[in-house]
Each structure stands twice: as C-alpha cells, then as structure tokens.
Amino acid sequence: MAVCEALKTTTIEEDTVTVSWTGISNTYQWLEIIGYAKGATVNTIATMYLQLNGDTASNYSYKNIETFNASWSIGQWGLTTKLSYYMPGKLWGQQSGAVHIYIPQNPASQSHAKSIHARTGYVRASGSGTYENYAMFTNGYWSGTGDITQIDLKCDNGFVAGTQFTLIGWKDS
C-alpha cells in the first residue's frame, strides 16, 4: 500500500463557505492539505479558518510570521476558536494563493495535542503594494488529543469557484 495517498480532492464549483472532510481514518500518521484558494470577498485579502473534529470552542492557538511586500510582522494568539490563514480576496482577478497545511494525526495512537504547521502565500502578477505580495508561516496548536476525524476549512464569505484542496494521508510503514 502506498505510503502517501490522496484521500480526496475538493474543487469548489460555486462560492462555498465550508470545505469539510469527514470520516478521516486513524491509520495515517500525518495529514496534509495542499491547494490553491481565493476568498469570495471583494477585497485584497481574505481569511481562511481551520477547525478540527467540529471543535468551535477556544481550544486553538497560533503564532505566525507574515511578510507583506517588503515588510514583515509577527502575530500570536492565545486560546481562540480557530486557526487563521490569509489568502487573496476577489479583488485580484483570477489568481489564487498557495496553501500547504501539515497536521499530525495520532502517531502510535498516543494522546498528543496537535502541532499544525502551515505555509500560505500569494504574489500578484503585477503589483508591489501591500497585500499584493505576501508569505505566511503559521505554527498552530489544537488541544484535542484524540484521532482527527474531521477537518473543516472555512471562509466567512466563501471560497470562490475554482478553489481546490487535496487531503493527503501519510503512513509510517
């Protein structure tokens, strides 16, 4: 059996607020989401949210470093209800942003809280202003110690049609 398996690819056909994967197997050691995304908000930038196992309580925290054009900043949040990542908004034509999120499942069935690493980025083809270019590295935490059975990616005003995510499962043998 393959070590690395594409579990499901979801392509958005019309503006959609939530992309959800359910019934995720605990036979994987790590889960990975790769894709490209754009928010339906008519703005320069939109925010994508990640929640696990349907948990909407304040059990998440994260820290990130963001570069916007030629400047950078660091943000950190104590306990909150979701992990957040930027993606481009609808103002910037047809280009989407890159998404890469790495989530441990439950190695060796241990009760680990989850360390979630993400990289997102976007460069507008022409333009050098703030929000036209960014890269974001996010180091996240979810206090849940059980198996991950559900992953939800959300955007308040929806992901635009054409956004695509693939969920990948990794095994260790």
Add this chain to the structure above:
Amino acid sequence: MAVWNALSNSYLSGNANYQEFSSISGDYQHLCIKGLVRNTQATIGNTRYYQVQLGNSSVSSSAGDYSYSIFFEGGGSVAASATASGSNAHIQAYYMPNDGAPANLYGYFEMWVFDYSSTSKKKQVGISCAVNPGTSTTSYDRGEGFSSGNYLSTSAVDVIRINPSSDQFKAGSEFTLYGVNGAD
C-alpha cells in the same frame, strides 16, 4: 517503485539521547524525515535545538564538514544567523518544545537531504521545525525556524543522527525516514 517509501519509523518508548537512522539504502533520490518531537528539559525558557549529523558508515564529527544558515522567529522578533564550516560539528535547527510546554504537545519537524547518495556532490539539507504555542504567549515558548545546511562531503550519506542540543528526546517523540524517488 513508489515515489514515497517509508524506510524506517522510530517511536520512542523511552527518553533517548538521539535518533539515528543507519545503513540507509542508496536506492532513492532524496531522503525526508518527518517527526513530532519534545525534549526532557523541564524549564520552558531553556530552549533546546536540533543538531543534525550525517556520514558514511558513521556520522561525521568534524566541524569542517558542516555549515548552515538559520532563520527563526520567536516571541516578537526574527533572528537569523550563518555559521561557516569549521565552527560546529553539526547542522543546527531552532527549536523544539521542551517538557515545560503544555502537556502532550510535540513539535513539528521536517528535514530533507537532497541527492544524498551522490558521490560527486556536497549535500544540501533543509529543515523546518516549530515550538508550539500551546496556551503560552511567552517568547521562545512558541516559534518556528528554517535551516539551510551543508554537509560538505561528497561521500554517499547512509547514516543520519538527530541530537537534542542538551537533555534527551522525550518518550513519545516519533521520527519517520522516507526515501523519495523522482519519476522515471
């Protein structure tokens, strides 16, 4: 042959001084190690980092074989450093959670060694790792780092050792070694 191949998985049932993969087959194009890691240092402010060594038959302890550059953000600041060959006998990567971090929390670790079996190229190593936020907002209790390293040997790599800078890897830490192939 599959593109990704799990060569070895190590789940630490007890605390360990280091993690070593040896007798690595040269049948793949690149190597990747994915891990979840915590160390035994009890005080959260006492940061511990990774020290990576490579070699042929045995890991090299020669400082002349290693150089690296580190980018790390912790707390509210970003730091970067470059270490020339001859200074340290390993490649460093910052940081990992220690035992003062929230319970049950192990940090992300990913390492690549490119064209590791070449006998004509010096080896390029890339590492990403994280100290997890948990509930703390204290500097260095949370952060992430990226390291770019050189193993300045043209010998094929068949052994890799990952050490904590001090103390031990905590039981429950896990490392998986993958061999990665390109398409035919």
